[in-house]
Amino acid sequence: MNNQQDIGNILYKWASDLFPINRSITGQGVRDTLLYLQNIVPELEIKSIPSGTRVFDWNIPKEWNISDAYIIDPKGNKIAEFKKNNLHIMGYSVPIDRTISFNELNKHLYSLKELPTAIPYVTSYYKEDWGFCLSQNERDALTDGDYHVFIDSTIEMGVLNYGELILPGLSQKEILISTYICHPSMANNELSGPVVTLGLINWLKDVNNRKYTYRFVFIPETIGSITYISINYNLLKERVLGGFVVTCVGDDNNYSLLESKFQDSIFDKIGKHVLKHHTNNKYKTYSFLKRGSDERQYSSVGVDLPIISLMRSKYYEYDEYHTSLDNMEYISPNGLSGGYTIHRKAIEILENNETYKINTICEPQLGKRGLYPLQSTKDTQEQVELMMNIIAYSDGEMDLLSIADKVDGDFFICKTIADKLINSSLMVKVNG
Amino acid sequence: MNNQQDIGNILYKWASDLFPINRSITGQGVRDTLLYLQNIVPELEIKSIPSGTRVFDWNIPKEWNISDAYIIDPKGNKIAEFKKNNLHIMGYSVPIDRTISFNELNKHLYSLKELPTAIPYVTSYYKEDWGFCLSQNERDALTDGDYHVFIDSTIEMGVLNYGELILPGLSQKEILISTYICHPSMANNELSGPVVTLGLINWLKDVNNRKYTYRFVFIPETIGSITYISINYNLLKERVLGGFVVTCVGDDNNYSLLESKFQDSIFDKIGKHVLKHHTNNKYKTYSFLKRGSDERQYSSVGVDLPIISLMRSKYYEYDEYHTSLDNMEYISPNGLSGGYTIHRKAIEILENNETYKINTICEPQLGKRGLYPLQSTKDTQEQVELMMNIIAYSDGEMDLLSIADKVDGDFFICKTIADKLINSSLMVKVNG
């Protein structure tokens, strides 16, 4: 993966392949999704946890599978066909094969008045029920009469699946990168998450001498993270410093940050830094009160990991969210590439952030070391100023990211300058 | 006392009864006022401290009593009659019975150019003098000639009185609620204070299992609180957590908060919370630099109690302040009821604020406990969100008030939700 456009195209291709699969929190769709991912990164391990397993306050639910579903209207037309769009069927619908009145059917229909062409996404994981979702327009056209409803599904003891991949680093300290794989055919939320995460793995596995160990997790949302934490609790508490829930990283709209519960963790600082410099300070910040994904579990009392999300259009905050309009047209190669880039930059800052100590007293003489420009232009002047500022604040206490924020410089430019100072023996790493 | 309107009417009735009494920092008016209060709450103890007693840097002054006073103008008309309005006589006026010229009289007259119909409130506690207060209009009508001034007062060794009432609670830790009873016929400042305090006692004495002990004090301002602190210094330092000076709680204008000297005490937090939610964030905040009542003593160096005032129109800040226009028309049943309610809410928060710890790891499953609404509406959604937030922050460190402020929820709604979580055994009180 070489340039931004290539990366965007590859991520978009993966999303297109995964789009038609009918995912839920359990079932064949999750497995098919994980197998597709494993085909690209064979190091991905696929795990299975049996239905009924106790995970903290929850039990792993039975496995749901579905092969077909539709309604036959009074005129004999098939409508709300599962095979045309898997959003037509409420997730975890129980099987049914019955003729009922319109009035009875109507209690099981879901649509959106405010988005009349969209099929809404609805589930009922923990209450036995069945339902069909359709556009308001389609619903409005229904007439009185008898309807045949048919859902060929099973809800049986089975497993909950998730994927896990560890990229070891020089330190046992870990960064958690978690994304979810439980939504049927929707693109920004959620397919953008797994494909950008896959892209990050593909890049990061070739990075030499990783400082940190990276723990990538592909799980069904909520029950998946609860399960994962239940199985790995001690390990997470001992090793994981915090991390990212990767979601909603595929569209071309503005960027946004969901802060961690702790607000000022290193992940918050990195997230703000990356978005500020990547977007010229044009991004939205949401507090942890606006959370809505697996940080709810990873940051819960007793787990307490600082987790942020770096997003494009945040879940809940765009009209197409959780409808059939969040489709492959809503996301784009360019949108995905941006989502990938901000995460990659965040990881690069994690990997490259160091604390330095200048080893002269008073300012060093840059000129005799070739660090002072012979010709003074506005650009060279800014570079010198930045170098002098890095020298002024590199006291062995303040890390480079904090210095970059202090002097309002981009981390990567500051890093280049710090490297020059290291190479000129003017500065040393502290505990690095 | 059942509803807001009833309470307002009762408080207004008490204020009307007390209004005509001629109070000062000592004297029969103070005793009559305390006896009236004692008639309603017999538990009130009336204390007497002899004139001349040393209280820190001060001495209890002699007792002032007055039976009649007036001026007879050159035409033989009685003006500035004490019996018509006790504000006509400067507080602590020495006796006099003499005919003097207009010029000499004029040096002893007080009026307000900017409020020509108002009689100002003037005192001279510590400098022997006499004076008459009258409206600017009345003063302007005076002509040259001889005036007979008559004040039938006594300034003699006696006592300073105050009232004290302790409502014991489960803890010996105390909340101080102090109000003052030294102003003649004025309504917002000061009668609203004692009657609202009386209302609070009437309510609080019937509250079962009070967490804190409540110390109610009815004193003359300044010399009274100095006296009270002098007598109770060790006890106040050992037991009292802080509290309220109840004053200016009777009119219908905006609410206001006087912050404590410490600005971020639990009383400040509670005061801000109550006023924010009671007024939809429409209230004024004054810093301790704008103080003007007994918090000056209770928060002085060496006493150092955090004391706030929750007010309607603050002293100094309304035109009618310290004049005959601060009368029974300036306050209202509705105004008093509001002043009562904000104090009651503040006390209810003190009594009900707890620190909780959620006892699941990861979010609990609300549905199986009937805590998740079957039908999702905007209202139920907000309730669920609030519950999830209380769960997220109940870490055994953050108290419920801080959580309510964090999530921008009303304390009492949060408390209801916390109770549900307690009842579902999802949460436990910490040190509670």
Next chain:
Amino acid sequence: MNNQQDIGNILYKWASDLFPINRSITGQGVRDTLLYLQNIVPELEIKSIPSGTRVFDWNIPKEWNISDAYIIDPKGNKIAEFKKNNLHIMGYSVPIDRTISFNELNKHLYSLKELPTAIPYVTSYYKEDWGFCLSQNERDALTDGDYHVFIDSTIEMGVLNYGELILPGLSQKEILISTYICHPSMANNELSGPVVTLGLINWLKDVNNRKYTYRFVFIPETIGSITYISINYNLLKERVLGGFVVTCVGDDNNYSLLESKFQDSIFDKIGKHVLKHHTNNKYKTYSFLKRGSDERQYSSVGVDLPIISLMRSKYYEYDEYHTSLDNMEYISPNGLSGGYTIHRKAIEILENNETYKINTICEPQLGKRGLYPLQSTKDTQEQVELMMNIIAYSDGEMDLLSIADKVDGDFFICKTIADKLINSSLMVKVNG
């Protein structure tokens, strides 16, 4: 020096005398400048450090002296004459006596397109070169042809000079006041600095019982402070609390503050207090990121002194900066007097700031001590309020400057009131 106008005139006179001298970081001009200063304050010691001496990362450069320099144009006219304006010659120009083409000459000319009448100030201390500076207008008038360039300068082993003066105080703890003497004929930057510093010495040496010891330093910028720190490192680290770089204190424009690296040091607090009250809150604040003088060395990692600058128009921030337009017309007696006053006030606050403890419990009775005005006016009311506030916050922890800032009062007015309270035995100094 009695009043503001006298002081301004004296400072202006000194600046006028010093203006024509050709200063650089070394050479006879520096010595002549120091001798002039020593003539006024004979306690000033003049130090000499040999060329080639190692000072941290630097070496003291050779000494530069120049007796004459000019260009003869093709028509035989002398231009860019050193004797007319010493800014015409680039500082540290090597000697030359040669006829060259216009094209070759042009590479050694410096002018300012945006200020066509100004001669810019240019130096080349550490790279051997020569150059002439002239106005853009003068440069534009040059024609093709042969030019004779003549610079009669020497760059030889010699010394770097600086001046030092210690005014001892009751404490060995020191305040550093540093100013620089390396610029040729420019007035705001830099001559205002040394003359205001001289004025401060003249005043401060007659102040009895100075609390602190004052260390005044007159040095060439950058290499001078590096040299000074190199020689006095241990002493500075042990004794100096921080201080001031005095610069740009001569013009009539707005005041400005350069914050210390530490932002909230006592020097920052004093600087802000003085400028706020001296300017009615109309001054500019620059962060340490906008530094540009010897605080770069004094606050460097390992030296770490809190240093501020109290200025009028800050270096870099006015058009005339580092040009021939920063001349004796750019500054004024009034401007210098203002620069002097803010420094004097800052030092007076340092000398007079104390921590007090009130020794009554509850408010003292001011009346019996004559501290309460008999007639209450707006002015006396404000005085009483200020006194009550000083009483309320003098808890033995908060110093008077912090109290003044808290109550938004001027330090010197607060000091007068504190003295009254001390004299009435109501307050004692803590550790003072």
